Amino acid sequence: MKILTIIPAYNEEKSITSVIANVRRYVPESDILVVNDGSSDNTALYAAAANAMIINLPFNLGIGGAMQTGYMFARDNNYDIAIQVDGDGQHNPSDIQKLVKPVIDNLTDMAIGSRYISRTSYRSSYLRRIGMIFFSALVAFLTGNKVKDTTSGFRVVNRNIINYFAKNYPTDYPEVDVLVKLHKKGFRIMEIPVEMNRRQNGKSSITPFRSVYYMIKVSISILIDAIRPADSQ
Amino acid sequence: MGKMHLINVYSLSIIFSVTFLFIVIEMVRKNKIQERYSLLWIFMSIILIVLSSSPYFINTLADLLDIVNPPSLLFLFGLVYLLIYNLHITAVISKQAEKITRLAQELALLKQQKGNREKNV
Numbered sequence: 449m450k451i452l453t454i455i456p457a458y459n460e461e462k463s464i465t466s467v468i469a470n471v472r473r474y475v476p477e478s479d480i481l482v483v484n485d486g487s488s489d490n491t492a493l494y495a496a497a498a499n500a501m502i503i504n505l506p507f508n509l510g511i512g513g514a515m516q517t518g519y520m521f522a523r524d525n526n527y528d529i530a531i532q533v534d535g536d537g538q539h540n541p542s543d544i545q546k547l548v549k550p551v552i553d554n555l556t557d558m559a560i561g562s563r564y565i566s567r568t569s570y571r572s573s574y575l576r577r578i579g580m581i582f583f584s585a586l587v588a589f590l591t592g593n594k595v596k597d598t599t600s601g602f603r604v605v606n607r608n609i610i611n612y613f614a615k616n617y618p619t620d621y622p623e624v625d626v627l628v629k630l631h632k633k634g635f636r637i638m639e640i641p642v643e644m645n646r647r648q649n650g651k652s653s654i655t656p657f658r659s660v661y662y663m664i665k666v667s668i669s670i671l672i673d674a675i676r677p678a679d680s681q
Numbered sequence: 682m683g684k685m686h687l688i689n690v691y692s693l694s695i696i697f698s699v700t701f702l703f704i705v706i707e708m709v710r711k712n713k714i715q716e717r718y719s720l721l722w723i724f725m726s727i728i729l730i731v732l733s734s735s736p737y738f739i740n741t742l743a744d745l746l747d748i749v750n751p752p753s754l755l756f757l758f759g760l761v762y763l764l765i766y767n768l769h770i771t772a773v774i775s776k777q778a779e780k781i782t783r784l785a786q787e788l789a790l791l792k793q794q795k796g797n798r799e800k801n802v
Contacts, residue, residue: 483789501793501797502793503789503790503792503793504789504792504793505785505786505789506785506788506789507785509782509785509786513782513785513786516786517786517789517790520786520790521790521793524790619778619779619782
């Protein structure tokens with residue numbers, strides 16, 4: 449069973465070293481790939497020093513393009529399982545095994561690490577919670593899937609989804625969008641409660657104005673997605 | 682009808698569209714615009730030239746559409762055309778953005794592979 453951990457990173461030099469170390473500690477059987485999304489800091493250097501494989505994108509593609517590059521790599525190198533962990537250290541690698549197990553046992557095609565499914569110590573802002581509830585309701589309405597943490601970037605997928613993502617991955621607002629796409633293709637999705645850390649370094653790019661704008665953009669995008677034929681990108 | 686000035690919306694319109702057509706053809710000739718993107722502009726200028734060549738066309742059309750001030754039909758026409766052309770351009774840009782993303786991804790994957798091979802030698 450070949451396992452790959454994909455860490456998309458854009459200017460994460462402060463956290464990337466510890467994220468790699470933690471993944472290696474909790475999932476020693478996994479190869480680690482950092483997709484450096486055109487960082488202007490020393491992310492690439494730190495990742496190389498930590499002995500991770502690294503793909504340097506020539507310029508910033510955004511999270512969708514960067515993640516897809518990781519999935520293309522996983523497909524081309526015949527990985528069976530791909531783990532997606534953010535480069536900013538907000539995901540706890542000690543939880544990865546909880547997500548990997550149901551995928552290996554073929555209970556699901558994708559496992560999502562969720563902040564909301566049960567009482568975890570994660571606290572988030574009001575606005576963020578409203579947004580999450582809204583997306584959750586929208587996804588439930590469109591797919592019948594009750595996913596609570598629709599924007600979580602902490603995910604584990606099997607080979608079928610690796611192949612699918614390598615070909616089709618939304619560029620603009622991938623996390624929520626993908627749920628609707630996968631549902632249409634008949635993939636199984638499972639949510640598993642995990643602990644989330646506060647961001648170790650750097651501020652979240654989300655401001656009130658931006659998050660409202662983000663909500664509108666993503667909503668339009670997935671509503672259109674819902675009326676789009678399943679095979680076209 | 683009021684008196685016809687030598688310089689009015691029709692004559693200005695003709696001057697403008699002829700110049701425009703000339704510029705478009707010149708840009709295609711110098712390979713600054715690809716042929717396929719010039720076609721719509723060339724059609725546009727020809728139609729504009731015809732419409733502004735004589736008040737007859739525009740007056741008849743305006744009459745048919747119950748438009749009181751015939752020259753406003755020219756503006757309406759121009760506006761609708763620009764709207765459609767902009768949409769077309771947005772589609773072109775989106776396609777190109779997708780291709781550029783794919784190129785960047787393939788390039789990055791190849792470089793990784795190459796670096797790997799050199800390490801193993």
